[in-house]
Amino acid sequence: MQGPHSPAPPVDVQPASWRDLSSIRELEKLCFGRDAWPWIDTLAALTFPQTVRLKAVSDEFVVGFIFGDQRRLKRTGWIASIGVHPDYRRRGIGRTLLVACEDLLGMPRVRLSLRGSNDAALRLYQQAGYVRIDTWKRYYRDGEDAIIMEKVR
Numbered sequence: 286m287q288g289p290h291s292p293a294p295p296v297d298v299q300p301a302s303w304r305d306l307s308s309i310r311e312l313e314k315l316c317f318g319r320d321a322w323p324w325i326d327t328l329a330a331l332t333f334p335q336t337v338r339l340k341a342v343s344d345e346f347v348v349g350f351i352f353g354d355q356r357r358l359k360r361t362g363w364i365a366s367i368g369v370h371p372d373y374r375r376r377g378i379g380r381t382l383l384v385a386c387e388d389l390l391g392m393p394r395v396r397l398s399l400r401g402s403n404d405a406a407l408r409l410y411q412q413a414g415y416v417r418i419d420t421w422k423r424y425y426r427d428g429e430d431a432i433i434m435e436k437v438r
């Protein structure tokens with residue numbers, strides 16, 4: 286049992302697989318609500334080749350995940366999705382997942398998209414060295430614009 290002054294249990298970043306489908310689905314719903322992917326897309330991200338999939342595990346619970354795609358012809362990696370359980374945020378888990386995914390993608394540049402209103406993600410990406418390169422107008426179903434960011438490694 287954790288006392289009030291016990292240190293938080295360590296978080297381990299590990300490869301994810303189809304066996305993590307239900308835990309990651311739960312996390313996606315918590316993190317994205319109406320924007321959560323259909324389960325078939327999550328299953329695809331957990332099984333397709335040229336995809337990096339990682340999970341953050343604490344005390345045997347999956348508390349974070351990240352998916353990245355390799356677009357080898359364009360020498361570009363894309364961060365497709367990242368989420369951290371609300372109770373585990375601001376502990377560096379998102380940053381750790383992002384760096385690990387970039388390393389495994391192994392591409393000279395990495396891109397991603399985010400909602401214009403997603404300040405937490407914007408700050409995470411800025412702090413990690415991403416810069417804004419484009420806006421995709423009305424990209425999301427509710428009409429919000431997407432910001433496109435890029436990191437050159």
Ligand SMILES: CC(C)(COP(=O)(O)OP(=O)(O)OC[C@H]1O[C@@H](n2cnc3c(N)ncnc32)[C@H](O)[C@@H]1OP(=O)(O)O)[C@@H](O)C(=O)NCCC(=O)NCCS
Pocket residue numbers: 316317367368369370373374375376377378379380381398399400403404405406408409410412
């Ligand atoms: C975005 C998200 C993945 C960040 O995960 P996290 O584990 O909390 O991030 P970290 O603790 O690694 O934060 C790293 C840095 O990002 C910035 N940051 C992260 N969350 C922030 C917040 N809520 N407000 C301001 N800055 C924030 C800070 O600079 C932070 O460094 P610091 O804590 O030393 O100041 C998490 O908030 C989340 O799952 N959000 C919902 C899903 C989502 O929006 N995903 C991104 C879609 S594009």
